[in-house]
Amino acid sequence: MSETLTADSGMDALTHAVEAYVATAQTDLTDCLAIKAAQMVFENLVDSYHGSAEARKNIHVAQNLAGMAFSNALLGIVHSLAHKVGVTYGVTHGRCNAIMLPYVIEYNSVVTEKRFADIARALGLNGATNKQLTNSLVEAIKILNGQLGIPLSYQAAGVDEKIFLDTLDTMAEAACGDPCTLFNPRKTEFENMKKVLRCCYYGTDVNF
Numbered sequence: 025m026s027e028t029l030t031a032d033s034g035m036d037a038l039t040h041a042v043e044a045y046v047a048t049a050q051t052d053l054t055d056c057l058a059i060k061a062a063q064m065v066f067e068n069l070v071d072s073y074h075g076s077a078e079a080r081k082n083i084h085v086a087q088n089l090a091g092m093a094f095s096n097a098l099l100g101i102v103h104s105l106a107h108k109v110g111v112t113y114g115v116t117h118g119r120c121n122a123i124m125l126p127y128v129i130e131y132n133s134v135v136t137e138k139r140f141a142d143i144a145r146a147l148g149l150n151g152a153t154n155k156q157l158t159n160s161l162v163e164a165i166k167i168l169n170g171q172l173g174i175p176l177s178y179q180a181a182g183v184d185e186k187i188f189l190d191t192l193d194t195m196a197e198a199a200c201g202d203p204c205t206l207f208n209p210r211k212t213e214f215e216n217m218k219k220v221l222r223c224c225y226y227g228t229d230v231n232f
């Protein structure tokens with residue numbers, strides 16, 4: 025696997041773990057799988073990206089754990105959007121997820137901050153409150169993206185602004201109809217889906 029494929033598919037696994045942990049169909053059984061997978065991605069993905077055979081083996085296991093988690097708990101709107109924008113924007117599935125995950129965590133934290141704090145604690149991140157821990161998780165994912173050469177917005181990834189604006193309504197509407205939207209912890213309709221996608225394109229904070 026190339027460095028890029030290693031980075032993108034590894035961040036896809038992390039997104040599976042994080043989305044499964046906060047999905048409406050989560051259970052104690054899927055929580056264990058999701059948390060372990062997230063820990064293993066954070067511990068191994070950078071080394072895997074740089075070619076360590078041991079780290080690649082560990083990421084292989086993490087991918088499987090995350091797969092079992094999300095096959096049962098389902099996913100959320102990171103995947104709803106990635107399923108629709110990937111082809112239109114010419115960005116791989118994993119890279120779409122990597123770019124959007126921090127913004128969607130901010131968006132979903134309005135209803136499920138405690139669950140993101142659980143993940144942050146399991147990763148050993150700092151924070152005295154659920155809000156601080158959630159912010160630490162968002163920052164840690166952005167730092168991980170940076171270490172993997174993944175940009176922090178679609179604009180930074182080189183997606184043409186005209187394509188973004190011309191397809192914004194269509195993409196948001198299609199994402200609303202994606203099955204993953206039903207399992208997102210925060211009920212999401214067209215206007216908010218558009219606003220989330222706008223933040224992911226321009227790299228602006230989610231404050232709604």
Ligand SMILES: [Fe+2]
Nearest residue numbers: 036040103117
């Ligand atoms: Fe995925």
